Amino acid sequence: MKIKYKAIYENIRQQIENGKYQVGDQIPDENTMCTQFGCSRMTVKKAYDLLVNEGYIYRRQGQGSFVLSNSMGQRELEIQGRELTGFYRGTNGEGQAKILHFNLIFATEKIAKALNIHLHDPVYDILRVQYLDDKPYVIEQTYMAPSVIPGITQEVLEGSIYNYIENTLGLKISSSKKTVSAAISNELDRQILHLSEIEPVLVVDQVAYLDNGTPFEYSNSRHHYGLFSFSVYALRR
């Protein structure tokens, strides 16, 4: 790791996650870290601020820096990558994916607006089911513009779209906006996710962005209510 503040961040993060620093423990002050890592205060500060943003520590003027939580220690949630720090990996497909349909359609107003393209521009219209341990847990409706993400095929869709985008196309996925809500399950939900009439779905509406600011994906995911939850750490500003 050539970037110093990331190295310091990783160093402390790991010591928190593996329990060397317990919740409530004070971690070294900035000057101590400066001498230890041979760097200036600003560099330590940057590393520590990252830890604050991710909910690992809190800091108080005049007192010091203390462990707030070991974040990842709370893995009681069923489907969770690095959910707590925030990036939704639904489309990452760590399990298997089954394609329900894969078409080209004309962008509706909603899609065009979300993807920042013109009305009636062509878009991929993909409906997939994701499985984990042979259990279906989410139905994903995805729209992407071929002008942004070219060359999508059945094969790509059976694997991970995100891997294709990052590894094959060499693009960088940088952020996303999500809105989470609960909804009554519809006919398709119940059939695919094996739900009864009274069992709901957790709906995630998402627009995902490349590092050049282009929205490349607009998706609507309907999750089995018992197999998925969504966690965030929120800092008050």
Place this chain on the structure above:
Amino acid sequence: MKIKYKAIYENIRQQIENGKYQVGDQIPDENTMCTQFGCSRMTVKKAYDLLVNEGYIYRRQGQGSFVLSNSMGQRELEIQGRELTGFYRGTNGEGQAKILHFNLIFATEKIAKALNIHLHDPVYDILRVQYLDDKPYVIEQTYMAPSVIPGITQEVLEGSIYNYIENTLGLKISSSKKTVSAAISNELDRQILHLSEIEPVLVVDQVAYLDNGTPFEYSNSRHHYGLFSFSVYALRR
């Protein structure tokens, strides 16, 4: 505003929100801002990094800084304070609150763990309904330790607990961890929120922290599925 980077942050943020900078527009580079605000590059960088974290802009080496979204422009959601930047204000009570019960109980293991207190320590056990425009939208089960938040009364509960904590007690609320899921509505949900059997609730489990790292509230909120959604902006690290 005496803090320069916050002043710069506010300046740009407002210009994005009121449309002076449109989505996709390039905003001034760091050196330009330095001369304009009479400060050093690091200060501008800090302001811009805040804007990146909140999803307003993205930046690319060699190219510049560009508007990603005007965030708050998407106020299509029913109940939303500054949800997009992340802090859940359910307990803020902008509407009215009705108390269903208010007791002192002995902490269960789950509560003790969440609030970092001992098993069987006394805790407030509060069940409230929040209304917005005379419509019930959430049932909130809240646990707080009197040792941390003393002096809770019926009157306090009818207003805003958060206001009481910050204004009357002079404590600072700094962060929270939430887990969001969908659930089948129970008898109470259906009665209070006027739901039918097939209509679900959006459940938010939350631990909230003071700025000294103390978890002061453990709550479980069951929201009307049609009146509440939860939005986040997530940066990939």
Place this chain on the structure above:
DNA sequence: CAGTGGTCTAGACCACAAT
């Protein structure tokens, strides 16, 4: 008081992109 973090400076060098 000493110890801590918060803000800020005035530079430096590097990496990357467009021309």
Place this chain on the structure above:
DNA sequence: TTGTGGTCTAGACCACTGT
């Protein structure tokens, strides 16, 4: 080559906390 952002330094001064 120029312009951009990313990282980093070696200080400085201030604000807050606890002794």
